[in-house]
Amino acid sequence: MRPKLTDVAEKAGCSPTTVSRVINNYGYISQKTKDRVYAAMRELNYQPNTLARSLQGKQTKMIGVIVPSITNPFFAELVAKIEEQLSDDGYKMILCNAEQDSIKERQYLRMLEANQVDGIIAGSHNLDIEDYRRFGLPIVSFDRDLASSVPIVGSDNYQGGCLASQALVDAGCKHIYFIGNPNKTGNPTFYRFEGYADTMAKANLTVHTARSAFYESPSAKAAALKELLASERKIDGVFCSDDMTAILLLRVAKNLGIKVPEELKVVGFDGTQLIQNYEPDLATIVQPIGDLAGMLVKLLYERIADPSKPLAQNSYLLPVKLLKNQTI
Missing domain, CATH: 1.10.260.40 (lambda repressor-like DNA-binding domains)
Known part of the structure; x- marks a missing residue:
């Protein structure tokens, strides 16, 4: 019974x-x-x-999507594109905002299991593959290397780091800082830093870093940026690992009387439509958000249809582009 x-x-x-x-x-x-x-x-x-599947094994037509922050414009736009694609195909989406909390992410996984979703798109960085494997659901990862059996989709972060840094070099900058977290291997920011570091080496310039993780509060981050610009007057170029940090930097520079781009040139990373609409002067690396969403959904459908089928390839890196604007 x-x-x-x-x-x-x-x-x-x-x-x-x-x-x-x-x-x-x-x-x-x-x-x-x-x-x-x-x-x-x-x-x-x-x-x-x-929400249970029938005894004949029909799908629930529900997909779980786990992201680190729905307040980040990049993830908000990516989720919107994913939901649009799923809706067109007759699926519903359960959105899980994991933040930087491994306990919350694990609780979301249990909830998704209880609701018998057909698969998961995972974009958070708190748990490893064993936590996901225990639930036995088809999974596709965004910008996160979980395992050889899990397809990963992401932008070419290394290429983006090279493009942003080279733009600053070409603009005549000699003291270029990278603002982000260069230390966490496997994190997208790490590959952006690698592109920056290699570009600095080719240009015979010194690598300078200032850590600024996206989960810090805007006020704390602004204070750190103010201290950096006030103490390091030689800075003439900055590559920020995300657009929100770049916008804060521009505000701090303005308050300090530093002219952009005459005295300081700035390039961000993400290039969401929101940023392009409301900060049109910001030079940034644009990620192909629509293409990323489409690839994530396509690969997840394939895993749902046949989870045991060998992957044609494990990693899918989509190209980025430099949007040159008034800050360089």
Whole structure:
């Protein structure tokens, strides 16, 4: 006899309402209670009635998308493009905003498992492949190398680093700083830094770095940028690893009376439509967001159709381009 929600509630020692809230990630539920509910679901092999696949193995037509920050314009635009593609194909999307929290990301994975999504597009950087493999769902990764069995789609971050840095060199800059996190191997920012460093070496220029991770508050980041510009007056060029940091830098430079581009030249990275519309002067590296979304969805469909099929290739790097504007 197929288990019911009430069976799960009885085994977990809680009410059916609590089980429903856990499944749908609604309201506050203690982690201890969540763990009991998920354990009961696994032991009983329970599938939520509202979204479960039929006994014939039909799909739920739902996809989970996990991103690090929905407030970041790049991820907001990428998610919008993914949702548009999924909707056109008859799928619904469950969006999970993991932030920089591994516990939250793991909870989202449990929720997606409970709702029996057909597959996952993972773009966060908190967990490794073992956490995803345990749930046994088809997965495609954005800008994150999980495993040889998981296709990864991303922009050519190294090429972007080279393009941005070369633009500053060509503009006559001699003291060029990279602002971002150059230390985390596997992170997109690391490859942008590698492109910057190699370009500096070819131009016989010194590598300068100033760490500025995107999860820091804008006020803290602005204070750090102010300290940098005020103390390092030789800076004449900056490659920022994202556009939001570049915009903050321009604001700080203006407050300090530093003229852009006469005294300081700046290049960002991402090139979302929002930034192009509201900060049209910013020179930036443009990622092909529409193409990235299309490739992620296409590859996920292939994994859903046949998860055991060998990959034609593991990594898909899409080209970026330099958008030259008034800041260089």
